[in-house]
Amino acid sequence: MLKRVEYPGPISELVAQLRRMPGIGPRSAERIALWMNQSRDARPGEIARAILAAAEGIQPCVRCGFFSTGPVCEICSDTSRNGMLLCVVEQATDILPLERTGVYRGLYHALGGRIAPLDHVGPEELRIDELLQRVDVEKQEEVILALGADVEGEATANYLAELLAEKGLRVTRIAQGLPAGGGLESADELTLSRALAGRR
Numbered sequence: 438m439l440k441r442v443e444y445p446g447p448i449s450e451l452v453a454q455l456r457r458m459p460g461i462g463p464r465s466a467e468r469i470a471l472w473m474n475q476s477r478d479a480r481p482g483e484i485a486r487a488i489l490a491a492a493e494g495i496q497p498c499v500r501c502g503f504f505s506t507g508p509v510c511e512i513c514s515d516t517s518r519n520g521m522l523l524c525v526v527e528q529a530t531d532i533l534p535l536e537r538t539g540v541y542r543g544l545y546h547a548l549g550g551r552i553a554p555l556d557h558v559g560p561e562e563l564r565i566d567e568l569l570q571r572v573d574v575e576k577q578e579e580v581i582l583a584l585g586a587d588v589e590g591e592a593t594a595n596y597l598a599e600l601l602a603e604k605g606l607r608v609t610r611i612a613q614g615l616p617a618g619g620g621l622e623s624a625d626e627l628t629l630s631r632a633l634a635g636r637r
């Protein structure tokens with residue numbers, strides 16, 4: 438029986454690494470690996486450097502949790518923003534969809550998840566203490582809860598609303614209409630700007 442020939446080790450290894458990435462199946466992985474090997478336009482050194490820079494040069498902002506190249510992110514450093522408004526989201530990836538609506542000019546706070554007892558995520562696993570300390574120091578007027586519309590998002594919002602209301606803060610929630618269970622990431626800009634405008 439003939440030995441089945443595969444691409445040489447380095448190409449097979451590249452295919453294997455690419456396949457670990459989300460949304461990349463075996464055919465795409467092979468196509469990309471061969472393109473990097475064969476195309477003049479591929480410039481693999483630039484790709485490798487960009488991957489390392491994005492993976493190692495980015496840290497969560499110490500204040501809001503958004504992606505940052507330094508301790509404090511671009512949003513938190515922007516003095517033209519309305520520091521009296523704070524929008525609480527589940528994940529740092531929820532921030533840009535809200536920014537892209539163009540209707541919100543306040544600050545953010547990413548919790549790093551939501552309260553999910555079945556997955557053993559309690560309040561202490563989230564950046565809730567940081568949130569409570571923040572509003573004490575920064576003295577916001579309004580906190581907008583922009584959490585997912587599913588059961589866990591609702592439960593987290595209820596929990597936070599109680600704690601924040603005890604501090605005398607105005608607590609609002611973005612209007613319903615976000616895809617249930619989908620989180621903010623999958624909501625389109627129009628839906629999000631309506632949800633922000635209709636907060637209550």
Ligand SMILES: [Zn+2]
Nearest residue numbers: 498501510513
């Ligand atoms: Zn920040």
